[in-house]
Amino acid sequence: MSNSTEQPFVLAVPDDDLALLRKKLDLVRFPDELDDAAWSYGVPLADMKRLVSHWVNGYDWRKSEAEINKLPMFTRDIDVHGFGTLNIHYVHQKSEVKNAIPLLFSHGWPGDFLEARKMLPLLTEKSPDHPSFHVVALSLPGFGFSEAPKKPGFAGRQYAEVFNKLMLSLGYNEYVYQGGDWGYILGLHAVTHYGHKHIKAWHTNVPSVGPPKLLSNPLVWLSSWLSSSNNSSQAKHGNARNWRTKGMGYFMEQATQPQTIGYSLTDSPVGLLAWIYEKLVTWTDGYPWTDDEVLEWISIYWFSRSCPAAAGRIYYELTGQNTHDTKAGTKWMSVPLGVSYFPGEIIPTIKAWSSMIGNIVFESEHDKGGHFAAFEQPEKLAGDLWKMYGKGGPAHGVVFGKNGYD
Amino acid sequence: MADTTEQPFTVAVSDTDLELLRKKLDLVRLPDELEGAEWNYGVPLADIKRLVAYWKDSFDWRKAEAGINKLPMFTRDIEVDGHGTLNIHYVHQKSEVKNAIPLLFVHGWPGDFLEVKKVLPILTAKSDEHPSFHVVAISLPGFGFSEAPKKPGFAGRQYAEVFNKLMVALGYNEYVYQGGDWGHILGAHAVTHYGHTNIKAWHSNMPFYRAPKFFSNPLLFLGMLTIPFDTVTKTRLAHSMKWQSKGRGYFIEQATQPQTLGYSLSDSPVGLLAWIYEKLVDWSDKYPWTEDEGRLLEWISIYWFSRSGPAAAGRIYYEMTSQNQHDVLEGTKYSSVPLGASYFPGELVRLPKSWTSMLGNVKFEAEHDKGGHFAAYEQPEKLAGDLRKMFGKGGPAHGVVPGKNGYD
Numbered sequence: 001m002s003n004s005t006e007q008p009f010v011l012a013v014p015d016d017d018l019a020l021l022r023k024k025l026d027l028v029r030f031p032d033e034l035d036d037a038a039w040s041y042g043v044p045l046a047d048m049k050r051l052v053s054h055w056v057n058g059y060d061w062r063k064s065e066a067e068i069n070k071l072p073m074f075t076r077d078i079d080v081h082g083f084g085t086l087n088i089h090y091v092h093q094k095s096e097v098k099n100a101i102p103l104l105f106s107h108g109w110p111g112d113f114l115e116a117r118k119m120l121p122l123l124t125e126k127s128p129d130h131p132s133f134h135v136v137a138l139s140l141p142g143f144g145f146s147e148a149p150k151k152p153g154f155a156g157r158q159y160a161e162v163f164n165k166l167m168l169s170l171g172y173n174e175y176v177y178q179g180g181d182w183g184y185i186l187g188l189h190a191v192t193h194y195g196h197k198h199i200k201a202w203h204t205n206v207p208s209v210g211p212p213k214l215l216s217n218p219l220v221w222l223s224s225w226l227s228s229s230n231n232s233s234q235a236k237h238g239n240a241r242n243w244r245t246k247g248m249g250y251f252m253e254q255a256t257q258p259q260t261i262g263y264s265l266t267d268s269p270v271g272l273l274a275w276i277y278e279k280l281v282t283w284t285d286g287y288p289w290t291d292d293e294v295l296e297w298i299s300i301y302w303f304s305r306s307c308p309a310a311a312g313r314i315y316y317e318l319t320g321q322n323t324h325d326t327k328a329g330t331k332w333m334s335v336p337l338g339v340s341y342f343p344g345e346i347i348p349t350i351k352a353w354s355s356m357i358g359n360i361v362f363e364s365e366h367d368k369g370g371h372f373a374a375f376e377q378p379e380k381l382a383g384d385l386w387k388m389y390g391k392g393g394p395a396h397g398v399v400f401g402k403n404g405y406d
Numbered sequence: 407m408a409d410t411t412e413q414p415f416t417v418a419v420s421d422t423d424l425e426l427l428r429k430k431l432d433l434v435r436l437p438d439e440l441e442g443a444e445w446n447y448g449v450p451l452a453d454i455k456r457l458v459a460y461w462k463d464s465f466d467w468r469k470a471e472a473g474i475n476k477l478p479m480f481t482r483d484i485e486v487d488g489h490g491t492l493n494i495h496y497v498h499q500k501s502e503v504k505n506a507i508p509l510l511f512v513h514g515w516p517g518d519f520l521e522v523k524k525v526l527p528i529l530t531a532k533s534d535e536h537p538s539f540h541v542v543a544i545s546l547p548g549f550g551f552s553e554a555p556k557k558p559g560f561a562g563r564q565y566a567e568v569f570n571k572l573m574v575a576l577g578y579n580e581y582v583y584q585g586g587d588w589g590h591i592l593g594a595h596a597v598t599h600y601g602h603t604n605i606k607a608w609h610s611n612m613p614f615y616r617a618p619k620f621f622s623n624p625l626l627f628l629g630m631l632t633i634p635f636d637t638v639t640k641t642r643l644a645h646s647m648k649w650q651s652k653g654r655g656y657f658i659e660q661a662t663q664p665q666t667l668g669y670s671l672s673d674s675p676v677g678l679l680a681w682i683y684e685k686l687v688d689w690s691d692k693y694p695w696t697e698d699e700g701r702l703l704e705w706i707s708i709y710w711f712s713r714s715g716p717a718a719a720g721r722i723y724y725e726m727t728s729q730n731q732h733d734v735l736e737g738t739k740y741s742s743v744p745l746g747a748s749y750f751p752g753e754l755v756r757l758p759k760s761w762t763s764m765l766g767n768v769k770f771e772a773e774h775d776k777g778g779h780f781a782a783y784e785q786p787e788k789l790a791g792d793l794r795k796m797f798g799k800g801g802p803a804h805g806v807v808p809g810k811n812g813y814d
Contacts, residue, residue: 020433020435023433024430024435027426027429027430027433028673029426029430029672029673029715030672030673031668031669031671031672031715031716031717031718032554032714032715032717032718033665034555034556034557034721035556035557035558036557036558037558037665040558040729041558041663041664041665041666041721041724042663042664042665042666042667042668043666043669044665045665048669148438149440150440150441151441151442152440152441152442152443152446152447245729245730246662246663246729247663248658248662249655249658249659249660249661249662249663249666249667250659250663252655252658252659253655253656253658253659254655255655256651256652256653256654256655257447257448257652257653257655257656257684258447258448259437259443259447259448259449259451259680260447260448260449260680260681260684261448261655261670261680261681262437262448263436263437263449263454263674263676263677263679263680263681264670264671264674264676264677264678264680264681265437265670265677266435266436266437267434267435267436267674267676267677268670268673268674268677270669270670270673271669271670271671271673271674271677272670273669274665274666274667274669274670275666275667275669275670278663278666306438307435307437307438308437309437309438310437310438313440316447321446321652322651322652323651
């Protein structure tokens with residue numbers, strides 16, 4: 001690739017930034033808590049005190065940093081129509097299998113590029129029994145170590161443009177896509193603009209779609225109306241119900257006033273920790289978080305290239321400040337789609353409605369795992385991609401000349 | 407009053423607390439901002455930068471404290487059924503008029519007891535032309551310098567109990583009530599439990615009620631469906647919709663996860679500043695905060711230095727909605743206790759005036775062309791003027807408190 005702006009990327013948080021964080025943690029002021037509150041009012045005080053204490057006394061950021069730097073990471077400039085150039089950060093792990101399938105993995109909020117980490121060896125390894133992938137896991141603009149947009153209006157079309165230009169610049173004219181959370185929504189936008197021509201198939205672990213409208217999907221509407229109440233494992237699990245009834249505050253605030261909450265999240269490591277940790281716990285399916293895992297996760301936000309405030313703007317831009325659905329501007333596409341259902345997923349999914357998302361060629365249901373599926377259940381999610389794209393699978397060979405096997 | 411726990415109260419923030427605030431302000435880390443963002447994404451960066459610099463370098467808390475301490479303030483223990491004893495803070499300013507009307511003034515969120523400051527001299531002044539009031543301005547439990555509840559479930563009934571026990575303890579067995587924001591909502595609860603027996607009349611500057619339902623108010627409901635709203639009413643409804651779509655994030659978060667948000671508000675002065683300042687600007691009627699920045703930072707400082715900390719205040723949203731499961735008027739009933747309503751154009755929820763009659767027995771109404779949500783602070787003369795008209799000689803609520811009609 002001539003004129004490539006690709007640079008290897010090494011994470012190196014300045015000592016001053018570490019010192020500032022330390023000073024802030026030393027000055028932490030905690031609130032009180034109601035008797036026996038547990039998780040009823042938000043993150044429990046005992047959890048916060050323990051995590052902050054570990055952050056000060058035990059957690060070693062430089063060790064995390066060294067491990068992260070073992071990943072093959074890069075940055076490059078991507079031009080976005082109307083938004084100038086954004087310097088985008090990504091992991092690019094190639095398989096030794098030359099004809100591995102190029103796959104773009106997109107995280108969401110409060111996620112980051114490291115959500116792909118556990119799946120990387122599974123997806124890139126060579127095996128006669130399953131296909132291999134060349135994996136690109138980017139930091140979304142405004143997250144992790146990618147630059148943030150500087151102007152208002154950076155929405156679905158723009159994210160799709162970044163994805164496609166990145167993959168093309170890496171030599172992947174045709175590729176497949178995987179994402180959950182914003183990775184799902186942005187997948188819809190990406191497939192709308194680049195489906196068939198570039199995106200040959202895609203997969204999501206959050207196959208969410210609203211109630212079918214009578215006039216546009218009469219048969220699906222009728223069957224869901226007639227079927228007994230949604231008895232899925234997701235409905236029984238509780239995460240999704242809790243999200244809708246008790247867990248939408250962050251969404252409303254970030255969709256309407258992201259700058260206001262941004263001051264807290266940028267200035268207070270404890271505030272940022274609580275804001276994100278609440279979701280790490282309530283959106284997963286009994287995942288046994290270690291304090292180190294939590295603090296590394298929060299640190300990516302704290303030390304992000306823009307600032308923690310930038311990430312929340314995606315809610316604002318993708319909803320027009322809470323005036324329209326995140327899927328506005330997307331179309332149903334016949335690009336092959338695979339979906340995986342995890343019981344602890346927070347965004348309600350109804351299997352009978354999934355065909356309204358796209359051309360479902362693969363479905364898989366699991367008995368364990370939540371919203372952060374790639375992180376919580378990497379073997380299950382990677383296994384689904386193996387089945388979807390493997391020999392005999394419904395999306396086998398979608399990328400011409402790169403079917404995942406040598 | 408025998409066995410009273412009333413103590414005079416002075417605000418005296420410790421040097422350690424002041425020092426901690428200063429250290430935190432020195433370490434402030436600010437976010438970036440989108441080009442041309444202004445107020446579209448939340449509080450503008452330029453405002454926050456300017457206010458943080460002022461807070462650090464110019465704002466004199468001790469001076470503000472001394473000013474606050476000129477008010478006649480007290481604390482006393484109030485027992486609340488099932489919640490033990492709460493030590494409650496209040497201003498108690500008596501009029502020189504012996505038969506002045508006892509009035510309880512209740513603030514909301516992000517308000518505080520100091521919202522009464524400008525109306526205090528007007529309400530307590532003696533004159534033949536207008537009635538006088540003995541004013542009690544409370545810090546709500548969990549706000550300002552009142553203790554916070556320690557157990558879950560402190561809601562409308564409990565706040566009403568605090569109000570009534572406080573007024574009765576002060577010797578005001580019968581009194582009138584004024585409030586906006588939570589002061590309005592809690593007024594509806596207070597009148598439900600203590601109307602007629604103790605609360606003889608009440609006034610609200612945010613007189614909203616639920617939309618009429620067919621079975622409970624068929625005529626109003628039909629009116630809503632069949633009669634097109636006039637332009638004025640449509641403007642009012644459109645204004646309310648703006649709050650509904652763009653201004654409710656704080657409500658949902660505080661109603662569902664107040665503790666999560668509370669870590670930010672307790673730990674970050676700039677986070678607290680932005681969270682409250684957004685509403686002080688958005689909800690007031692172009693109040694010139696830039697000319698009043700000392701008062702603005704005093705306002706934020708009340709939250710920062712509050713007795714229970716900034717996180718406690720937001721729990722009122724949770725408790726009053728049972729974590730966003732029902733509306734805040736749940737448990738209130740229509741009462742025939744005389745009600746006065748003042749409509750200010752900048753108020754954040756502006757519903758058809760005809761709906762107010764479902765809230766209570768409307769005996770007084772006034773509409774103004776200026777003023778917003780913080781009416782007592784923004785338009786003290788207008789608000790106090792309304793109370794004078796409502797309770798004065800010839801007014802619709804004159805003499806509601808026997809023996810205390812406001813004149814000697």
